[in-house]
Amino acid sequence: MACMNEDGQWIVLMGLLVAVGLFFLALIINQSALVGQTTAEGVLEFPKNDIRDLRTAVFDYVDNYGALQTHGDLEGVKDDITMISLERKNAVVHFGNGTPQDVSGRQLSPVTIHYNNGVTEYDETVYY
């Protein structure tokens, strides 16, 4: 700096600013490829469809309760769902239904559903 020619400093300074700015723009473009990655991984990891599907299966089981009881298939279907869940989905599943209760003038039985695949745990008691 000392004893140097000090002409044209603004031009050099602006050039430096533009160069640094271009680097940051490149960084932003590079990072934009990652938009949605964490979201997608979160969606894939959370077993939304598994839990929904399990609820439907349990409600089907409760719907068919009478018919299943007549032929003695209650425990069989219950074992199907818990054992296949453990084997194929690595999920511990437990469910059951209690005696029907009076809920706002309707007879509904409390259905408990438990689901745990090691990452996500889900418990529900629903009157169905």
Add this chain to the structure above:
Amino acid sequence: MVNDRGQLYTMEGVAAGIIMLLTAYIVISTTSIYTPGDTHIPDMQLEQLGSDVLAMMDTPDTYGTESALKRFVNTNDGTGFNSMFLGYCNMMTNGADDLHMSASVTYRDGDAIIEHQLVAPDGSWTGRESAVRVTRWVQLDRQPGRDPYGARAQAVLVEVLLWRA
């Protein structure tokens, strides 16, 4: 002897060093390439599509009738399952998508969990596809002489492997 000359040169040197380090860092970090396959976004979309297709197949046409999915499993109709599933998930507003699938049904026989292949993978399957798995429970009513699941009322798990070729 130490004197106080050259302070500006020292500061300039330190500033230049910092700028060079920063430049090297930014250049290296901007040249790493992240391919779309690493972001799992297509997997997420494919899995959602497959789940929706299975939900559509499991919805009966009218109340009280049997859904198509249940009928295919009950009658062990892999061809019908394959054509309906691929018809639904390859449907696009222009042309058709190129999705392929294989399917199996998992059922329980005593203490054994048995996997029965409903639809075999087609020729595009090499084993290296980034396939996603979608599943759906199907509850079968008591029906004598059903093959191979047996006559008792039971819950079976339909599993579909879905990939884009």
